[in-house]
Amino acid sequence: MNFRIIIYSTILIVCSACQHATKKPSSLKTNSAEVTKLAVISINDVYRINGIDNGDTGGLARVRELRKKIEEKYQHVLFLHAGDFLHPSFISKQDDGRAMITSLNMMDGALGEFDDNMVVTWGNHEFDKGRMEHVPLMNELLSQAEFNWLDSNITWKKDALEAENNLKQLLFPVGDKTVGLFSFTTDIVHPDYIESFTDYETTAKAYVPQLRAAGADFVIALTHHWLQDDRALMNLPAKYRPDIIFGGHEHYAQIEQVNNNWILKADADAASAVVAEITLDSSTTSVTPQIISLDHSFPKDTATAQLTQVLEDENDVAYCRQLNQTDDCLERKLGHTKVKLMAEETEIRRFETNLGNALADLSLQAFAQCDADIALLNSGSIRLNQNLPAHSDITVKHLEEMFPYSSDLRLIEFDRQLLPQIINHSISSWTANGHWLQIAGMAYIHDPETTTASHIHLKNERCGDEPTKTTIRAVVPYYLISDHTDHDGYSMINESMQVSCDANGAEVKRLLTEYLNQQATGLAVTRDFRICNTSRDQCD
Template identity: 30%
Template sequence: MTGRNKGSVAAALGLTALLASGAAQAESLTFVHVNDFDRFDGQDDTGGFARYATVLKRARAEHENVIATNGGDMISPSLLSGLDKGAHMVDLNNKVGLDIAAIGNHEFDFGPDVAEQRFDEADYTVLGTNVLKSGQPFPHTTSYLLREFGTFTVGFFGLTTPETVDLASPGPDVTFADPVATAEKAAADLRAEGADIVVALTHMTIAEDRKVIALDGVDILLGGHDGELMTLYNDDGLLFKSDDQAALVGVLTFDVEVEEEDGEREITLHPGWDVVPTRGIEGDAETQALVAEYGSHLDRELGVAIGTTAVELDSRRGTIRGREAAFGNLIADATREAVGAQIAIINGGGIRADTTYPAGTTLTRRDILSELPFGNKTVLLEVSGATVLAALENGFSLVESGGGRFPQVSGMDVVYDPSQPPGERVVSVTVDGEDLDEDETYTLATNDFMLAGGDGYDAFADSNVLINGLAGRLMASQVIEYIEKVGTVSTGVEGRIQTVDD
C-alpha cells in the first residue's frame, strides 16, 4: 500500500523483498492502539492502565516513531466515572503519554459541558473532525493534525459516529457531520498540506469504517466502538480495532519506504501488526501506584451498605432487555416516587452491570452505580396517553435483537405481541387498573437521555417538561435513597410486562 496510490505490489512482497532488491532501509512508524477503554483497574488479571502502560513502554523502547492512539469511549461508563465524570481517565491517559484520541459516543454521556472540560484537561490531541458545536469545531478538539517523522509526514483526522445523537447526550447544539464526506475532504486537505500518509482515527461502526478506508487517500484506519478485535487489510489499506478495556493492545508497525524521483515522492507502507494480550502482564509500577490511589478512593466512596434485598434482582443483559425484571422494577419505582409521577418508563439498556443479586444480598452504593453508570438524571413529563403508547411501541420494537430501548415500567401493566411488526405490538396498557386513554394526560418519570430522544424515544420530544435535566437529580442517587428508605427491597417480578402467550 502506498501513501498516494493504494494497492502497491511492494506491500504484498513485504520488507524482505524490498531489501533484497537493494532499496534503501525503510524507516518505521508504530501505533500502539486501544479503544473502548474506560475502566482504570482492569478485571480478572487482564487490562487496566498499569498493564497497558507496560505494553506502551515496551513498544517505545523497541521501536522508533511510536504513537499511542485511542479510538474513543474513555471517560464513561464506569464506577468512578459516575462520581468524577471521567476526570481520572484523562489524568491516567495524560500520565502514560497518550498522543492522540478519537471522540467516542460515551464522551458525551455527561453532556457537552463535561466533554468540553475533559478535552480541555487532556495533554493529548483530541481529534473531532466531524464533531461540531453550533457549526464550529467542538471546543478543545483538533480537526487535522500533521506530524513529521524522519523524511515523511503523517496526517491525522478523527471521526465520531453520528449515532452519538441517540447513544449519548451531546445536546442540541452538537452535530456530527457525515463521516464519508468529512473523510474525503480531510484526506484531500491533509495531502495538500504535505501529508505522505493519512490516518483516520475513528469511533464508528465497522460498516461506517469500511466506507472510510475505501476512500482514495486514506491509508490507515484505527477504530473503536464495536468492542471487538478486527483487522482488515487489502488494497484499500489497513483497518484495525482492538478489544475493549485494553485486554488486547494493538502494536502496528509500518516500514515506510520513501522514494523520490524527478521531484515526485512515493510512499510505500509495509505493514505488520501484533495483538498483545495483557492477561498476566506485570503492570508498570509507577502507573499501578496511581491506579491503586484511585481504587482506594473508589472503595471508600462506594463500599457503603444501603440496604438488603428479599428477592433476587437480575440485571443480566438478556433479562433487562427482554422482559420485566425485578431490578428494572426497582429503578422505575424509585424514580417514579422521587418525582411523584403516575407512571415511569426507563430504558433497559441504561442498566449495565449484567449480574444477579441473590435474595439476602446486602446492597451498596457500588452496586447501584455499577448498574447506572451514565450519570443520567430523572425528568418529569406531562404526556398524552398516545405518547405513552408510542414510547412503548418504540421500546418493544427491537426486542428480537436485545435493543437497549426495551422498557422497564412502573405504575402500569403492559401486554405486547412480539410476533407483530414493530409499531403494532402493544396489545393493552392499564394505569391504576384503567385502560390507557390516548387523549388523557399523565405524569411520567423517565431520564434525560430518553427525553432527548435516546434509544429512539422521539415520542417524548413534544412533551410538557415539568422537571428537566438541569433541574433533575441523578437517577443513581434517587435509587440509593429509595433503598435506604425501604431498607429491604421486596418487589419482584409482578406481571407488569407480559406477552400475549404468558
C-alpha cells in the same frame, strides 16, 4: 457483520516478562529492519481508570504495560484513544474527569512530559459538561492533558475552548515514510460551546486528500461514531478513503474489512486493546491487526497501578466525607445476590438479562397506580459493566457505578402503532449500543440475523391475538424524552407525551436500593424470555 479475532504471533509477545521501559519511543534503540514498521495501539470508551471486575479486567495500568511491551519491539509506536473517557463514571461524577486526565498522562510512563506519540479524539461523553458555564472546566482539563487532541470535524465557538492542543490533522514520521491522521466525532451531543460538526463524508473529502498532498503515505481515521458510519466512510471513493479506521462508541471489540481496509474497535473500559502492525514500503503496505485481551492474566504496570489506586481511593474517601460518613461508606452492604447478576455491557446492551429484568420490573411496579403498561430502560443508563458473581454482596459503590447519571423516570402515553418503531430502534445497530432496551410488561422475539422483531405483545395479551389497547402507557427514563437530549435516537417519543403521575421522578437507583433492603435472603432474579433471541434461545 464480519467479526473476526486474528492472532499473529509476530506482532506481540504478551506472555513473556519484559524490562520496564520509561523512555519515549523516540529514545528507543533503532532497529533498521523495522524503520518502515509502525505499531498502533488503540483503546476506546474507557471510563474506569482501574478497570472492572474489582480490577481483574482492563484498567489503564494494563494499557501502560501493553504499550511498554510494544515499544520494546517497535521503534515507531502510536498510541490512540478513540473517545469517551472524561465521563460518565463514579469518579468523574466527583472530579469532573481530572483523575482520568492524570491517568492518561501516565500512558508514556512519566507525568509532566508531553507525549507526542499519543493522540485522542473527542467522544460524545466528553461533552457531558456541555454548557457555556463549563468552558473554564474544559479549558482546565485541556491544559492539564499531556497529549494531542484531534478535532477534525469540530468547529468551536469563538472565544470558547482554548484549543491550542487540538489539531485538525497530524503528520507522524515513520522512518522515511509519513503517516497522516484525522478524526471524526459523532454529533449526537451538541454542547453550547461548539458551533457545528461536519459530517463524516465532508470531513473525509477534506482531510484525506489534504494529508496525502502533505506527504502522507498512509492515512489513519480516528473515529467515534457508529460502525455503520465507519463502513460508509470506507465505502467512499478511494481518493477520499482512509487506509484504516481505529474507532470507538459501541463498547464492543470489532474487527472488520471494507474494501480491503480495516475497521478496528476495542472493548470498553480497556477490557481489550487493538494493536495493529503497519508495514510501509515503496511497493506494498500491509496491516496485521489483533485484539489483545487485557484480563487478569495480563500484568499491570506497577507505577501506573499505584497512581490509579491512589486517585480512586482519594475520590472514594472524599465522596464519603462530603456525606459526613465514614471513609469506607462505599463498601457498605446494601444486599446480597444468590445468582450471577448480568450487567456486563456486551450482555446487557444486546440481550435480556436478569438484572435488566429486575430494574425494568421495579420501574413498572412503581407506576402501577397510574396504569402503566410497560417499562423501557435504555441499557446505556445501566453502566456497571461487570457481572456480579452469585453469593456476592451488593454495595453502595456498585449502585453508584451502575447509575452515574440521574435515573429519574417518567410516564408517557402514545399510540400503540409506535411500539414496533420503538422496538425496531432498540434492536438496530446490534453491537452493544446503549439504546438497547431492557423491558417489562411486554415481550417479543428478536432475530439478529434478519434484524427483525416479531410477536410484539403486552404481557396481558396473548401473542397473535388482536391488541386490546390502542394506546400504551410506558415508564421511561426522562433522558429518552427530554427536550435537551437526542432521546438516544427514540425520536418518536417526546416530553409532550408525559402523563401526570405521583410516581414521576422516581429514581431507578432508589427503587433498587429499597428492593435490596426488602430481600433478607438475597436476590434470585431470572430471565423469563420476554426478549427471546433466536441466536441463543428456543423461540416458539
